[in-house]
Amino acid sequence: MATTHEIKVQRREDEGKGASRRLRHAGEVPAVVYGGDLKPVSIKLSHNDVWLASQHEWFYASILDLSLNGDVQKVLLRDMQRHPFKQQILHLDFQRVNANETIRTAVPLHFINEDSSPAGKAADVVITHELNEVTVTCLPGDLPEFIEIDLGAMVVGDIVHLSQVKLPKGVEIPELALGADHDVAVVVAKHGRVEAEPEETDEASADVPATKAAKDDE
Incomplete structure (x- = not known):
C-alpha cells in the first residue's frame, strides 16, 4: 500500500495574476485543488515546504494529504509550473482522489x-x-x-x-x-559500439599491381 505524505496548505481568497505575484514575493506558492464532488478551491503553500518536497520522488507519484486546518483531502499532483531559470515553483495543480475510484x-x-x-x-x-x-x-x-x-x-x-x-x-x-x-x-x-581500427596500408603491397602492370607492358 502506498505511503501518504502530509502537506499543510491555507485557503486563499484573492485570485488573479497580481495576487499570485504578491504570494510569490511573500514566499508562498499559489495552487488549486479540483476534482471529485467538490468545487475547485484556491490554496497557497509555503514555498520552502513545497521546494523541499519537490526534491523527493514521492511528491510526484504518491497520494498526498493536503491538510487545511485539520481538514485533510487526498490528492495527486497533476501539474507543476516552474520558473524558467530561477529555483522557484510558480503554481501547482492537485486533483482529489476517491478511495473507491480508479x-x-x-x-x-x-x-x-x-x-x-x-x-x-x-x-x-x-x-x-x-x-x-x-x-x-x-x-x-x-x-x-x-x-x-x-x-x-x-x-x-x-x-x-x-x-x-x-x-x-x-x-x-x-x-x-x-x-x-x-x-x-x-x-x-x-x-557497446566498438570503433573499427583503421587498416594499415602496406606500401610494398600497394606497389605490386603497378609493377606487375609495367612488366606486362614490356
Whole structure:
C-alpha cells in the first residue's frame, strides 16, 4: 500500500495574476485543488515546504494529504509550473482522489542489481533504460511509490518488455491492453559500439599491381 505524505496548505481568497505575484514575493506558492464532488478551491503553500518536497520522488507519484486546518483531502499532483531559470515553483495543480475510484498516473521505475548482473559486470556491454516511469491504473490505496525491476540475471542480448514488469496487486498497465505493438522495451542489454581500427596500408603491397602492370607492358 502506498505511503501518504502530509502537506499543510491555507485557503486563499484573492485570485488573479497580481495576487499570485504578491504570494510569490511573500514566499508562498499559489495552487488549486479540483476534482471529485467538490468545487475547485484556491490554496497557497509555503514555498520552502513545497521546494523541499519537490526534491523527493514521492511528491510526484504518491497520494498526498493536503491538510487545511485539520481538514485533510487526498490528492495527486497533476501539474507543476516552474520558473524558467530561477529555483522557484510558480503554481501547482492537485486533483482529489476517491478511495473507491480508479486513478491513472505515472509511477517511477527503480532498477536493482544491475551492477551485479552478468551484463552489468561485462566491460563491453551497455544496459539502457528505455523507460524511467510507467503509467498505471489502480485504486488510490494500491498506488505504489515506485516499481522495482530486478536486473540481477540480465545477460547481453536480454530485453525486458513492459509485459514482463512485475506489478503489485491491484495495479495494471493500460498500455498493454492496446496490443502487442505497445509491449515496448523497458531495459536493453547489448554490446557497446566498438570503433573499427583503421587498416594499415602496406606500401610494398600497394606497389605490386603497378609493377606487375609495367612488366606486362614490356
